[in-house]
Amino acid sequence: MVKIIGFCILFMTTAAWAGDKAIIGPTAHMFVTETGLNFEARIDTGAGNTSLHAYDLEVEGGSAKKMKDNVGKMLMFTTENAAGEKKRLKGKIVKTSTVSNSQGRETRYMVELHVGDKGFERKVKVNLRDRSHMDYKLLIGRNWLKGKYIVDVSDKKLIGPVAPISIVETGLMFKTRIDTGAVENSLHAVDLHVEGGVDDMEKNLGKILSFTTENEKGEAKRVHAMIVETSLIRNAQGSEVRYMVELTIGEKGQEYKVKVNLRDRSKMSNKLLIGRNWLQGHYLVDVSI
Incomplete structure (x- = not known):
């Protein structure tokens, strides 16, 4: 484009x-x-x-x-x-x-x-x-x-390939990978528990999900949010279904609501990955910054 x-x-x-x-x-x-x-x-x-x-x-x-x-x-x-x-x-x-x-x-x-x-x-x-x-x-x-x-991915402000990003619901800052190759945002999440949950992930839509997230400094927070949809993610290893919740994410003081899929990213350097659904209409990405 x-x-x-x-x-x-x-x-x-x-x-x-x-x-x-x-x-x-x-x-x-x-x-x-x-x-x-x-x-x-x-x-x-x-x-x-x-x-x-x-x-x-x-x-x-x-x-x-x-x-x-x-x-x-x-x-x-x-x-x-x-x-x-x-x-x-x-x-x-x-x-x-x-x-x-x-x-x-x-x-x-x-x-x-x-x-x-x-x-x-x-x-x-x-x-x-x-x-x-x-x-x-x-x-x-x-x-x-x-x-x-x-x-x-739109026509707005510049952001580099890594940026400090806030998630209001956690009170934490994340050293975030800005990834134009990803459709969605993805947040490190472990110990997921759905209130009244069943095995069929689709039937848990609308229910409250609790999970623990942690930033790169090891600061952890337990979060409660409603499951808004599920997401089928494909990568080099195959495909998997993840829960998605809405969180308020952005540069400090400029956060806005966006859907985020939840995944154990404990092996990854960056615990929050920002994809095109957050960038679209807001940012240009300059990998030289």
């Missing part, structure tokens, strides 16, 4: 200029030169690195037991875009990348590829991951965006 702000001029089909940085929307058409394929990419400020769908990975000459010992070797892999177009590639493993998510940690190979609007691609390190069950086969992370792009 293209947004033009003030004196910005149209930048190809993907972005507009604001000052010395281009503005790019939450999704964009991207071309990966080495593949000859076009991808509809998710622009994700929550991801440090760009990630490409890849399967049938094979290290030339055989793989060492430890992935990091394969750095410098040639890797063969197959990628595929959303249209089902496939390409078998061969590239040098330049490093490995360890990715943390709510299911734990995993290590991925990284290769260098040219990614961008067709004719304006830039070389970037890309980690390789089976994204076959994901909507977007290419995810653009901060290593491609930094210094060149502001991510616009």
Whole structure:
């Protein structure tokens, strides 16, 4: 989606200029030169690195037991875009990348590829991951965006990839990951208890849910809120259903009501993740801040 702000001029089909940085929307058409394929990419400020769908990975000459010992070797892999177009590639493993998510940690190979609007691609390190069950086969992370792009899910104030955010109902401040790749906000929550709850999560809508949350400093609070809906979340490990409640969230003194899904984020660095349902209509994301 293209947004033009003030004196910005149209930048190809993907972005507009604001000052010395281009503005790019939450999704964009991207071309990966080495593949000859076009991808509809998710622009994700929550991801440090760009990630490409890849399967049938094979290290030339055989793989060492430890992935990091394969750095410098040639890797063969197959990628595929959303249209089902496939390409078998061969590239040098330049490093490995360890990715943390709510299911734990995993290590991925990284290769260098040219990614961008067709004719304006830039070389970037890309980690390789089976994204076959994901909507977007290419995810653009901060290593491609930094210094060149502001991510616009609306057309408002600037916010960085991490920000101090308040949740009024908890009385706590959170060091929050701002994640344009996430549709919804997500809050660390454990010890969930539904008053008069049943096993069927859908039948608990409208009931009061109590849970404990904790910020990065270890400050904890027990919260009571009404379940407003359930949310089906898909990620690299599969899918899960989470409860959603409404909480008052924002920069201190500028909070507003928004839906939040609840998930045990004890393994994650950031206990609160802000998604597009909070950003929409309010903020631009600049990963250089």
